[in-house]
Amino acid sequence: MQLERLLRAQGFGSKADCRGLVRQGRVSVDGVVCDDPNADFSPAGFAFAVDGVSWRFRDKVYLAMNKPAHFECSHQPRHHPSIYTLLPQPLVTRDVQAVGRLDEDTTGLLLFTDDGQFNHNCISPKKKVPKVYDATVKHPLDSAQLEALLAGVVLNDEPEPIAAMACEIRSPHVLRLTVTEGKYHLVKRMIAAAGNRVEGLHRVAIGGFELPPALPLGHWMWLTAADLERIGVRGAAA
Secondary structure (H helix, E strand, C coil): CCCCHHHCCCCCCCCCHHHHHHHHHEEECCEEEEECCCCCCCCCCCCCEEEEEEEEECCCCCCEEEEEEEEECCCCCCCCEEEHHHHHHHHHHCCCCCCCCCCCCHHHHEEEEECCCHHHHHHHHHHHHCCEEEHHHHHCCCCCHHHHHHHHHHHCCCCCCCCEEEEEEEECCEEEECCCCCCCCHHHHHHCCCCCCCCEEEEEEEEEEEEECCCCCCCCCEHHHHHHHHHHHCCCCC
C-alpha cells in the first residue's frame, strides 16, 4: 500500500495532507526519512513515525484510558473539556469513540474504539458485560444496603427492579459494585435507592480487564489481544 494511503487510513488527514507530511520529510520508516508518498509498504506490522512520534498500523483501534474528573464524554461538551482532547488528533480524525460514557465527575476505566461491533457488544444489556465500580458513599455501609442492591432496587422510569451482579464493602464508606447495564446515572441511582448517596465514583474494570494501576489519570494505552480477551466481547476485527 502506498505510504500516503497508509497515513490516511491511520487518521493523518486527507490525501493532500498526507502527501504533504511525506514531502516535508516529517515521516520516517525504520528510522529513515521517507519523502516518497508513493513508496509501497505492507500494512501488516507496519511501523512508522510522524514528527518523531512512533505509530504502528492498526486496522482497528482499541484503547483504555484512566479518565480524570471534570471531562465530558462528548464531542460537544457543555461545561467541561471533551475527553477527546486527551487523545492524539489522528485517533480523533479516524472517529475513535468512547465505549459508553462516564459522568464528568466519574473517574477510571474508559475504553475507546473505532470498531462499532465491539462498542455495541460492550454496552449492550443483552451481552451482560460486567462493569465494576468503587463508590465512595456519604453514610456508613451496612448489610441491609448490600442485600437491597443484590435483591434489586426500584428506580424511577424503570419497569422492573435492577439488581447488582455483585457488591462488596471495601471500607465503611467504599462499596465495590458490579452491574451489567449502562443506564443513565445507574450506580448513583441504585445506591440512592438503597438508602445512601454516592460522593465519588471510580470504574475499576470492564469484563475481566482491570484498570492498570500504573496508568496515570488522563493517560491512555493500546489494548493487546490478551486485554481484549479479558474484556470478553468480540468485534468486527475478531
